[in-house]
Amino acid sequence: MKKLINKPEDVVKEELEGVALAYPDLVKVHFDPDFVYRADAPVKGKVAVISGGGSGHEPMHGGFVGVGMLDAACPGQVFTSPTPDQMLEAAKTVNSGAGVLYIVKNYTGDVMNFEMAADLARTEGIRVLNILIDDDVAVQDSLYTAGRRGVGTTVLAEKIVGAAAEKGYDLKKVADLCRKVNINGRSMGMALTPCTVPMAGKPTFELAEDEMEIGIGIHGEPGRKRMKLKTADEITEMLALSIIEDSTYTRTVREWDEDKGEWVDVTLVDPPFKAGDQVLAFVNSMGGTPDIELAIIYRKLHEICEKKGLKIVRNLVGRYITSLEMQGCSITLLKMDDEMIELWDAPVKTPGLRWGI
Amino acid sequence: MKKLINKPEDVVKEELEGVALAYPDLVKVHFDPDFVYRADAPVKGKVAVISGGGSGHEPMHGGFVGVGMLDAACPGQVFTSPTPDQMLEAAKTVNSGAGVLYIVKNYTGDVMNFEMAADLARTEGIRVLNILIDDDVAVQDSLYTAGRRGVGTTVLAEKIVGAAAEKGYDLKKVADLCRKVNINGRSMGMALTPCTVPMAGKPTFELAEDEMEIGIGIHGEPGRKRMKLKTADEITEMLALSIIEDSTYTRTVREWDEDKGEWVDVTLVDPPFKAGDQVLAFVNSMGGTPDIELAIIYRKLHEICEKKGLKIVRNLVGRYITSLEMQGCSITLLKMDDEMIELWDAPVKTPGLRWGI
Numbered sequence: 141m142k143k144l145i146n147k148p149e150d151v152v153k154e155e156l157e158g159v160a161l162a163y164p165d166l167v168k169v170h171f172d173p174d175f176v177y178r179a180d181a182p183v184k185g186k187v188a189v190i191s192g193g194g195s196g197h198e199p200m201h202g203g204f205v206g207v208g209m210l211d212a213a214c215p216g217q218v219f220t221s222p223t224p225d226q227m228l229e230a231a232k233t234v235n236s237g238a239g240v241l242y243i244v245k246n247y248t249g250d251v252m253n254f255e256m257a258a259d260l261a262r263t264e265g266i267r268v269l270n271i272l273i274d275d276d277v278a279v280q281d282s283l284y285t286a287g288r289r290g291v292g293t294t295v296l297a298e299k300i301v302g303a304a305a306e307k308g309y310d311l312k313k314v315a316d317l318c319r320k321v322n323i324n325g326r327s328m329g330m331a332l333t334p335c336t337v338p339m340a341g342k343p344t345f346e347l348a349e350d351e352m353e354i355g356i357g358i359h360g361e362p363g364r365k366r367m368k369l370k371t372a373d374e375i376t377e378m379l380a381l382s383i384i385e386d387s388t389y390t391r392t393v394r395e396w397d398e399d400k401g402e403w404v405d406v407t408l409v410d411p412p413f414k415a416g417d418q419v420l421a422f423v424n425s426m427g428g429t430p431d432i433e434l435a436i437i438y439r440k441l442h443e444i445c446e447k448k449g450l451k452i453v454r455n456l457v458g459r460y461i462t463s464l465e466m467q468g469c470s471i472t473l474l475k476m477d478d479e480m481i482e483l484w485d486a487p488v489k490t491p492g493l494r495w496g497i
Numbered sequence: 498m499k500k501l502i503n504k505p506e507d508v509v510k511e512e513l514e515g516v517a518l519a520y521p522d523l524v525k526v527h528f529d530p531d532f533v534y535r536a537d538a539p540v541k542g543k544v545a546v547i548s549g550g551g552s553g554h555e556p557m558h559g560g561f562v563g564v565g566m567l568d569a570a571c572p573g574q575v576f577t578s579p580t581p582d583q584m585l586e587a588a589k590t591v592n593s594g595a596g597v598l599y600i601v602k603n604y605t606g607d608v609m610n611f612e613m614a615a616d617l618a619r620t621e622g623i624r625v626l627n628i629l630i631d632d633d634v635a636v637q638d639s640l641y642t643a644g645r646r647g648v649g650t651t652v653l654a655e656k657i658v659g660a661a662a663e664k665g666y667d668l669k670k671v672a673d674l675c676r677k678v679n680i681n682g683r684s685m686g687m688a689l690t691p692c693t694v695p696m697a698g699k700p701t702f703e704l705a706e707d708e709m710e711i712g713i714g715i716h717g718e719p720g721r722k723r724m725k726l727k728t729a730d731e732i733t734e735m736l737a738l739s740i741i742e743d744s745t746y747t748r749t750v751r752e753w754d755e756d757k758g759e760w761v762d763v764t765l766v767d768p769p770f771k772a773g774d775q776v777l778a779f780v781n782s783m784g785g786t787p788d789i790e791l792a793i794i795y796r797k798l799h800e801i802c803e804k805k806g807l808k809i810v811r812n813l814v815g816r817y818i819t820s821l822e823m824q825g826c827s828i829t830l831l832k833m834d835d836e837m838i839e840l841w842d843a844p845v846k847t848p849g850l851r852w853g854i
Contacts (some may be wrong), residue, residue: 142689144729144790158792198788334498428785431555433501435515
């Protein structure tokens with residue numbers, strides 16, 4: 141295993157120490173339980189937006205803490221769910237009284253722990269709502285999930301919802317917006333190479349020199365198909381068409397009903413894309429793929445969207461939700477309306493995403 | 498070779514097409530000869546700042562074109578110098594009449610071609626000055642250079658000098674500032690893995706599973722020493738101390754003398770770092786190294802700087818000058834004065850670096 145680390149068991153702790161030293165004007169780090177939070181938290185009158193998940197996907201989530209995005213992020217060990225005590229302490233630290241939204245990627249451990257944390261927070265008098273992100277069209281169920289996995293749309297949700305909270309939306313409106321982003325976003329990824337979890341010391345899977353995995357998960361979970369390496373244009377087409385031609389997706393998720401005071405089943409329906417839609421096109425590196433290749437992917441994606449009548453009104457090209465050093469990419473398309481565009485454009489200042497400030 | 502590309506010979510062209518599609522509000526791309534330039538160029542009354550070099554180091558240089566940084570960037574093929582016709586056309590396109598500064602990394606091909614381009618531009622009535630960046634303390638001469646290579650300080654020079662040009666500095670002042678940044682910046686890099694140039698199809702060098710290369714160049718040129726893999730803390734110490742303890746570095750470079758109308762030899766003296774210095778600390782990924790590892794490096798670098806009495810007043814942690822998918826990192830320390838800090842903080846809006854706008 142070749143990594144710039146000291147002891148594998150210290151990776152997350154030492155990374156957080158580095159983050160605290162590098163960005164003292166933006167974030168603070170609380171240790172034991174571990175979470176990264178806004179240096180100016182709690183922000184008076186503002187709904188607090190919190191996310192979290194296994195480490196190894198940086199800059200998500202800790203790199204998105206700051207003005208206009210997350211109030212806190214709870215990192216687990218690499219590819220391991222954080223625990224409810226992290227989420228609870230984070231909520232207590234950043235809650236200003238206006239309530240907390242937990243943005244939760246759909247992985248069994250994350251979902252369970254964020255629900256538990258929400259229940260605990262409510263017993264301490266904090267209003268909390270949980271919204272799920274489940275946008276990966278590759279597979280229905282996977283190693284870590286029941287239902288679609290939460291991937292690229294998470295980054296976009298954190299930006300858009302973070303801007304809304306900054307603007308003064310109340311908790312209910314922030315949660316509704318987050319749900320809207322989720323049902324309008326779809327993603328799919330692929331890998332050329334695996335990655336190595338420091339504590340495991342060996343690659344999460346193996347791929348022959350001429351093979352790739354289409355539909356890979358961000359933890360190296362198997363995808364739709366292992367196949368011979370194809371050209372960038374062919375790969376882009378496979379990912380983009382899987383997203384664009386995905387049909388209506390209906391499922392039931394659990395959300396907290398504040399009126400009833402209990403968890404209820406909510407049916408979510410993702411409408412398919414259609415000609416005339418305005419979209420944000422997000423080309424993401426899995427970590428080890430260079431910018432030069434992302435630009436080649438974007439070039440083809442732009443052509444495909446045009447051909448399908450999708451108008452790209454905003455884009456994001458770079459490394460935002462990664463799997464350590466994995467080579468590969470993912471594509472996310474998010475149908476945008478005017479509200480979402482305005483919130484996307486709003487100022488943001490975090491270690492991983494910054495403009496307008 | 499596993500890459501998200503189509504034909505190896507089309508990589509740079511298709512990348513530039515992707516860049517043009519992704520950032521139409523920031524940059525335009527001119528093909529044949531190839532260069533990326535500010536969408537609003539020429540900017541009236543402003544000195545134009547141009548850089549360039551082989552592709553494969555993205556976001557440098559094309560990703561640094563935009564408000565507050567470069568006016569144009571000339572990309573060669575991967576790890577290959579651009580040609581004088583690119584640099585000349587770029588100068589003609591972005592020159593507003595206030596003259597052009599070429600920021601040139603010290604590689605034999607780049608130096609020669611930028612000098613030739615400057616001579617050609619002058620015959621067309623454009624004022625041009627060339628300033629060299631030669632900041633790599635690892636080796637004196639290498640495969641591509643006579644003297645120290647130009648590496649991480651280039652990114653910092655492009656930001657600081659770009660801000661000065663935006664602010665209205667005249668050509669002479671912009672060039673003087675660039676020279677000042679160069680003599681105050683020092684860098685050193687290391688690699689855990691090689692990278693593969695698309696046209697070559699195989700890795701630029703080989704490293705055993707337990708080996709690393711200290712002092713590597715950004716084209717995979719051999720460095721100071723190949724050795725057994727060490728911990729992140731030990732590696733950080735090797736790089737940081739090589740920089741901090743580097744003694745006065747004196748060499749002669751060629752610069753254009755506008756009064757004499759000829760190239761003259763100029764002696765440059767890099768003063769060593771000393772306790773009490775204010776520095777910008779830049780931890781850079783060679784491309785394939787994840788953020789989590791960069792934060793671990795930064796943590797140790799911060800400790801070392803403190804111990805040595807260097808005060809980190811600004812920092813930059815991420816992927817800015819890369820070698821395709823190479824895993825590894827480089828450290829740059831730049832001694833800052835108040836002028837440089839103010840220019841560093843000035844707004845910038847490019848695909849690769851953005852704040853304040």
